[in-house]
Amino acid sequence: MSDAIEDIEIRLILEALHQRYHYDFRNYAQASIRRRLRQARQQLGFETFSAMQDRLLHDESVLPRLLTYLTVQVSEMFRDPAYFRALREHVIPHLRTYPSLKVWIAGCSGGEELYSFAILFREEGLEERTLFYATDISQDALETASRGIYALDRIKGFTENHRAAGGKSSLSDYYTTAYGGAVFDKSLKERVVFSDHSLVTDAVFGEMHLISCRNVMIYFDRALQDRALGLFEDSLVRNGFLGLGAKENLRFSRHASSFADFVRSERIYQRRDA
Amino acid sequence: MSAAAARVVVMGASAGAIQALTRILPALPAGFPLPILVVVHVPADRSNFLAPLFEAKCALGVREADDKEPAIAGTVYFAPPDYHLLLEADGSLALSSEDPVQFSRPSIDVLFESAADAFGAETIGIVLTGGNADGAEGLRAIAAAGGTVIIEDPVSAYADAMPLAAQHACPSATPLSLDAITHFLLEKVQ
Numbered sequence: 525m526s527d528a529i530e531d532i533e534i535r536l537i538l539e540a541l542h543q544r545y546h547y548d549f550r551n552y553a554q555a556s557i558r559r560r561l562r563q564a565r566q567q568l569g570f571e572t573f574s575a576m577q578d579r580l581l582h583d584e585s586v587l588p589r590l591l592t593y594l595t596v597q598v599s600e601m602f603r604d605p606a607y608f609r610a611l612r613e614h615v616i617p618h619l620r621t622y623p624s625l626k627v628w629i630a631g632c633s634g635g636e637e638l639y640s641f642a643i644l645f646r647e648e649g650l651e652e653r654t655l656f657y658a659t660d661i662s663q664d665a666l667e668t669a670s671r672g673i674y675a676l677d678r679i680k681g682f683t684e685n686h687r688a689a690g691g692k693s694s695l696s697d698y699y700t701t702a703y704g705g706a707v708f709d710k711s712l713k714e715r716v717v718f719s720d721h722s723l724v725t726d727a728v729f730g731e732m733h734l735i736s737c738r739n740v741m742i743y744f745d746r747a748l749q750d751r752a753l754g755l756f757e758d759s760l761v762r763n764g765f766l767g768l769g770a771k772e773n774l775r776f777s778r779h780a781s782s783f784a785d786f787v788r789s790e791r792i793y794q795r796r797d798a
Numbered sequence: 799m800s801a802a803a804a805r806v807v808v809m810g811a812s813a814g815a816i817q818a819l820t821r822i823l824p825a826l827p828a829g830f831p832l833p834i835l836v837v838v839h840v841p842a843d844r845s846n847f848l849a850p851l852f853e854a855k856c857a858l859g860v861r862e863a864d865d866k867e868p869a870i871a872g873t874v875y876f877a878p879p880d881y882h883l884l885l886e887a888d889g890s891l892a893l894s895s896e897d898p899v900q901f902s903r904p905s906i907d908v909l910f911e912s913a914a915d916a917f918g919a920e921t922i923g924i925v926l927t928g929g930n931a932d933g934a935e936g937l938r939a940i941a942a943a944g945g946t947v948i949i950e951d952p953v954s955a956y957a958d959a960m961p962l963a964a965q966h967a968c969p970s971a972t973p974l975s976l977d978a979i980t981h982f983l984l985e986k987v988q
Contacts, residue, residue, distance in 0.1 A: 555884035555912040556894045598895040742865045742893050749866065769865075771878050771893050776866045 533573035534561060540577050545587055547661070548724045549594055551748035557594070564593035588664075595662045596743060599636040600681060601674075601695075603738070604770050605688035608644060610790040611734075612690050615765050616648050619733060625654040628732045628759065630723060630752075631740030632658035635669025636682075639698075640689075641736065642712040647692040651715065657730065659721035670718045672708035679706050723752040728759045735760060738769035746776065753779040760795040767792045804946065804986065805920040806869065806885065807832050808913045810906030810936070812839040812928030814956025816848075819926070820855065821976040822983070823874060828857040831986055832922075833869035835885060835913070837877045837904045839928070848876045865893040877904035884912035902932050910936020919944030924979060925971070926950045928960030934967035947971040948979060 535550075538557075542548045549557060561573065568589060570576040580586045602608050619625055627645075629638045638658045645651040660666050674682070679695070686695045699706040721729070723740070735756050741749045756766055757779055766783060768791040774780045783793040811818055815838045823834070838848060846862050852874060853860040859873035863883050868890050869875060877883035881893040882904050892912075899905035906925070910933060913921045923940035925933040927950055941947045949965055951973040952958035965971055974982060 553884075553886065553892045553894075555886050555892050555915065556882075556896065558915060559884075559894075559908065559911070560896065596894070596896050598897075739895050742895070746866060746890075771862070771864050771881060773864045773866070775864075776868070776890075 530558075530573065533577070534558060537561065537573050537577040537580065540581055541590070544581055546725075547591065547594075548722070551724065551745045552594075552743050553745050556743060560593045560596075564590055567593075591662065592664075595665070597633045597662070597665055598739070599633045600678065600685065601636045602640045602682065602685035602689045602691075603637065604790075605685045605690075607738075607767065607770065607790045607792070608640060608689035610787040610792055611767065612644060612648065614787050615734065615792060616644075616650065618763075618765075619650060622733060623653065625650060625733045626657065626730055627654055628657045628659070628730070628735045628737075630659055630721075630735060630737035630756075632660050632669050632718075633662075633665050634674075635665075635672055636674070637736065637738065638669060638716065639672060639708050639712055640686075642716070643686070643691075643693070643695075643698055644689075646712070654715060656716040657719060657732075658716055659719050661720065661722045661724075663720065666718050666720065670713065670716075672710075672713060673705040674708070676701060676704055676706055723755060724748060728755060730759065731761055732759045732764055733761055734765045734767070736767040738767065739772070740769075741772060742769060750778055753777050753782075757782045757795060762795060762797055764795045765792060766795065803920060804832055804922045805889075805917045806913060807834045807922045807924065807983065808836075808885070808909055808940075809834065809924045809926060810837045810909065810928070810933040810960075811926035812930055812932065812957070812960055814927035815839070816851070817956060818950065818976055819852065822980050823852055823858060823860075824855040825980045826856070826858055826983060827987060828859075828872055829987060830858055830872045830983070831988075832871055834858070834874045835863070835869065835877075835883060835891070835909060836874060837883060837906045837909050839902055839904075839930075839932070840879050846876075846878065852876075863891045863893065865891065867891045877909065879904075882908040884908060885916045886912075887916045889916075900930065900932050902930075906933035907936040911939045914939040914943040914945060917945075921945035922948070924948045924950070925961055925964040927955040927957045929957040930960060931963035933960055934963040937964045937971060938968040941968045941970050948982065949973050950979065951975050
């Protein structure tokens with residue numbers, strides 16, 4: 525079993541992080557948070573978690589460095605193209621029936637998924653009537669997302685994904701290259717609200733037609749996943765849609781009965797009526 | 799080898815993985831008493847071919863792991879391409895998109911270290927054929943937790959680098975041929 529002292533230290537450092545800085549990782553999935561804390565301890569050069577906790581409490585400059593280890597920021601545009609294809613083919617026709625739409629990208633990371641949605645909705649002629657909410661707990665991520673600039677070497681993969689997702693335009697229509705980066709068209713974020721929001725501690729903020737939250741709840745333990753799913757349930761209009769990551773599943777949640785499979789293979793769910 | 803009753807088998811393989819696993823997994827009965835978690839290095843193109851391939855050959859249940867899924871005895875769970883697979887202390891599976899470890903996602907080390915944390919001495923870790931050093935640190939962690947540590951015999955392995963690296967990091971590991979590994983696992987059935 526894992527070292528009993530280390531278990532105590534990990535609980536304490538997460539408690540310190542919460543009480544001192546209001547970042548709440550206490551209900552993150554244990555195996556992975558333990559790994560990332562060990563990485564942080566090693567690379568920040570602390571002998572023990574207790575020593576790291578001491579510095580964290582007394583020296584604010586440790587916080588941002590620790591957070592870079594604790595938040596996982598991995599994404600790409602049109603990641604899992606089949607997901608976006610399924611949205612295009614099966615969800616968009618339903619969304620067309622609404623005069624105005626709200627879409628929430630929960631845990632937007634560096635914005636790759638947000639721009640994928642903005643492009644998808646433009647291609648499908650829904651952008652004008654849609655308001656996008658892009659939220660994350662990381663200020664850095666929100667800044668990256670609102671800049672919308674990605675390294676050129678990532679664009680080839682993004683372009684292939686976009687095509688595989690059934691893209692009706694060319695991805696190059698949406699960016700210009702400058703300073704070694706691809707700068708995505710400002711107009712794509714005209715209808716986007718970027719906001720600091722925590723699925724752990726914050727509440728419902730609007731009535732959504734579609735929520736996409738992919739590979740965010742894999743870092744939560746089951747209790748926290750249930751909290752987030754409850755938040756999504758309360759945020760969705762009746763028959764609103766919830767999209768999860770390719771390997772995430774509602775089967776193990778107590779909210780399972782509130783959602784129906786909509787496109788099962790792509791983990792797209794629909795909020796039930798009652 | 800440790801005497802503690804085992805609760806999980808974790809395996810890692812890279813080059814030559816399919817042939818090696820084909821010698822072991824189809825030989826195990828549906829009533830195998832432990833869950834088997836497997837990391838195979840595959841390209842991150844997300845095509846899930848391992849689970850269907852082995853499902854057709856095995857009496858065991860075979861699945862690609864879902865996040866938060868309880869690991870059930872008699873079932874093989876493959877790490878999905880482009881995700882790390884971890885074991886939680888409550889016996890459920892967890893996935894993660896954290897950075898690749900030694901260029902690999904999934905990483906054998908990540909699975910093995912999480913199993914050492916979760917089930918400690920009740921873990922059986924097996925490093926099979928492969929051309930890199932993944933799994934070595936993880937096997938050492940399992941040994942340090944008192945678990946059972948096995949490597950595919952480097953002499954007969956398709957690629958010996960991975961078992962050799964594991965042996966170097968974890969000298970207490972027992973080298974066994976693929977057939978001997980299968981027999982060792984079959985002894986768990988009762």
